[in-house]
Amino acid sequence: MEKTAVKRKKAAVADLCVACGCCVKVCPLQAISIWKGVKARVDESRCVGCGRCARECPASVISLKEVQA
Amino acid sequence: MKKRWYDYLWIASLIYLILGFFNILFAWLGLLCFFIPLLLAIFGGGKGYCNRYCGRGQLFALLGGRVGLSRKKDVPGWMKSKIFRYGFLIFFFAMFFQMLWTTYLVFAGARDLGQAVTLLWTFRLPWHWAYHGTLLHPGVAQFAFGFYSVMLTSTVLGLITMVLFKPRSWCVYCPMGTMTQLICRVKAGKE
Numbered sequence: 001m002e003k004t005a006v007k008r009k010k011a012a013v014a015d016l017c018v019a020c021g022c023c024v025k026v027c028p029l030q031a032i033s034i035w036k037g038v039k040a041r042v043d044e045s046r047c048v049g050c051g052r053c054a055r056e057c058p059a060s061v062i063s064l065k066e067v068q069a
Numbered sequence: 070m071k072k073r074w075y076d077y078l079w080i081a082s083l084i085y086l087i088l089g090f091f092n093i094l095f096a097w098l099g100l101l102c103f104f105i106p107l108l109l110a111i112f113g114g115g116k117g118y119c120n121r122y123c124g125r126g127q128l129f130a131l132l133g134g135r136v137g138l139s140r141k142k143d144v145p146g147w148m149k150s151k152i153f154r155y156g157f158l159i160f161f162f163a164m165f166f167q168m169l170w171t172t173y174l175v176f177a178g179a180r181d182l183g184q185a186v187t188l189l190w191t192f193r194l195p196w197h198w199a200y201h202g203t204l205l206h207p208g209v210a211q212f213a214f215g216f217y218s219v220m221l222t223s224t225v226l227g228l229i230t231m232v233l234f235k236p237r238s239w240c241v242y243c244p245m246g247t248m249t250q251l252i253c254r255v256k257a258g259k260e
């Protein structure tokens with residue numbers, strides 16, 4: 001049987017991130033961190049696309065995008 | 070998630086505001102919220118202050134989150150734009166230097182101590198009950214009144230945007246946050 005491509009969601013951070021770290025605090029998988037105090041970065045191998053970070057982000061700069069798994 | 074000692078720093082922020090209500094000289098402690106973030110950002114701690122130690126951010130997160138005082142709506146686009154954030158930073162500093170100038174005038178004896186807290190750079194609130202004289206120069210108290218005004222103003226602005234938008238909306242345009250991010254950007258760019 002052929003394997004069907006599974007669509008998964010991952011968090012993606014836009015450029016206007018203010019590096020406040022609110023997303024880091026709520027991620028249950030520690031998949032997000034603040035790179036050098038400049039911007040949040042998502043470790044896609046850990047992120048499960050739950051969207052908690054996106055809901056928390058005060059600047060609303062996190063979106064969930066679909067990626068091929 | 071496991072709570073750490075610094076997750077309770079919101080209590081310190083709250084106590085700070087209360088202490089300033091009874092004795093304005095406690096306002097000097099607020100300098101900690103000014104120098105710690107800057108020193109962390111300059112000496113390689115990144116945005117460690119915002120990310121871990123800022124009690125004010127935690128207070129908004131708590132009141133807007135668990136207490137439920139926030140509409141949890143997205144902030145408008147202009148609020149997170151660079152122009153607004155940097156513009157607010159410049160405005161905030163201009164007001165800050167004006168406050169330092171007033172303090173200087175009192176130290177120089179060219180101006181009398183104003184026993185008031187100025188809210189939102191406009192409204193003068195009577196605050197004389199928090200001043201019991203000082204063994205030091207009245208300028209010391211003038212700075213305390215000025216600094217407490219800055220802290221109260223930012224708290225009130227933060228509370229308003231907390232209610233209207235997401236709990237920690239203040240962090241989007243907080244001058245300390247903008248400034249520390251700017252320092253980190255410059256440092257990251259240099260490396």
Ligand code: SF4
Nearest residue numbers: 027047048050051053
């Ligand atoms: S979507 Fe969920 S798992 Fe992914 S970074 Fe955000 S909080 Fe973490």
Ligand code: SF4
Nearest residue numbers: 017018020021023057
């Ligand atoms: S919560 Fe939003 S603005 Fe803050 S660090 Fe995370 S992505 Fe950036």
Ligand code: SF4
Nearest residue numbers: 119123126240243246
């Ligand atoms: S942006 Fe300002 S209020 Fe928010 S965590 Fe940083 S210093 Fe605190």
